[in-house]
Amino acid sequence: MKRKGLFATLLVMLMIVMAACGEGETTNGTSNTNTNSNTGGSGNDGKKYKVAISQFVEHPSLNAVKDGIIAALADGGLVEGDNLEIDYQNAQADFNNLQPISQKIKDGKPDVAVGIATPSAAALVDEITDSPVVFAAVTDPIDAKLVSTLEAPGGNVTGASDSNPDAINQLMDFIASEFKDVKKVGIVINKGEPNAVVMADTAKARLAEHGIELVEAPIATSSDIPIAAQSLVGQVDALYVTLDNTVVEAIDILLDIAHEHDLPFFSSDRDTVEAGAFATVGFKYYDHGYEVGEMLLEILKDGKNPGDMNIRKPENLDFILNIGAAEEMGITVTDEMKAYVKDPETNIIE
Known part of the structure; x- marks a missing residue:
């Protein structure tokens, strides 16, 4: 009788301990005590981003813009192959390629789409209306109908002009x-x-x-x-x-x-x-691209709305x-x- 009583007591104590341990779990068994446990830290640590780039043609100036963008993202902590995926498309100066490229980018659902040069930027703006679009190497964004004003243009579009x-x-x-x-x-x-x-x-x-x-x-x-x-x-x-x-x-x-x-x-x-x-x-077009990359960081990491960001142009x-x-x-x-x-x-x- 004493052994049975001791066994019963131990069983009750074990059940109490298990119940106490279970208070930190949801019904599906995942912990509620640290919602960031699968990201390796707090805030945006571990988050992955996707940036799509549509470039009209390959030549030194536009290539330098692209390189500057990627460098600015890396300096801001977004590194391709690590926490950044870049979908790069080039129209090879063929206007017929612009709409299919823009549609492909839209279907890929990037966090932000970038148009390098006026034709590529215009095609993206026509195709994408519900997520951020940023343009670079555009001479006159108003004339190209990318935005209606250079200050806080509204909508989902912003960027930088390469002409003064x-x-x-x-x-x-x-x-x-x-x-x-x-x-x-x-x-x-x-x-x-x-x-x-x-x-x-x-x-x-x-x-x-x-x-x-x-x-x-x-x-x-x-x-x-x-x-x-x-x-x-x-x-x-x-x-x-x-x-x-x-x-x-x-x-x-x-x-x-x-x-x-x-x-x-x-x-x-x-x-x-x-x-x-x-x-x-x-x-330097590399510097122009770097500035655009900094704008991307403001959108991706700081949560800025493109429509609230002024269009930039070269000053120096x-x-x-x-x-x-x-x-x-x-x-x-x-x-x-x-x-x-x-x-x-x-x-x-x-």
Whole structure:
């Protein structure tokens, strides 16, 4: 009888202990005491993100934008292959690829979609209306109908423009002041790219103030560039190229013609100057991409609403001169020309 009583007592005590241990469990047996136990910590630790990138074409400037975006995300703690998945799509300058790419990105349900260059950004904005879209390397987001205002645009779209009209005006003034013999400036342009048209119109208006004519050689695809560029030889005194993705994709053709015929060649981006053009007023596209990447972090990690974020544009502009390329075009670089450059160590390329 004593053994049975002892056994009964022990059984009751065991049941009490088990009941006490069970108070920290839900009905499905998972612990309620630490809701982050499967993430390895508190807050966003362990969370994985998905970013989709649609890029219109591969060329140095747009590639630098993409690299800058990825670098900013990594510096913010989002590392591809770790807690970040990147779905990268490239339209290869084919407008027919834009809608299928945008549909594919939408179906993939990324946390944020990024459009690099106006055509890709516009396609994403048309397709995606219920999740964040951020654009980069867009000349005029209002003209492209991506947003209706640059300040707190509302909706699900924000981003950064890669153009400041002041840069174009400063470059045209430089041409007029330092190249007195230039009366006509030639431009190869794809009028199917709104960004190219906007920039060309700005340049045309500014040159007209100096009595200089902008002569256009229209193209539809990059394969048209050799004939279009050759048609300007003997008709113009200098060449200029905007942030025209179709043209920049095949910039070597224009550079060869400029060098062969001693035509001063001016561009709208640093990468083209580094490739062999003479001058621009601009910035580094990697830095532009990095800034866009920081905007993505604000959306992904800080929970900001894209519609509340102002559209950004380049502010720290500087003249960039390629001295070596000048020799190829028969340009004598003067001290007056060099004086335009605020940061000679960085922006005078020997």
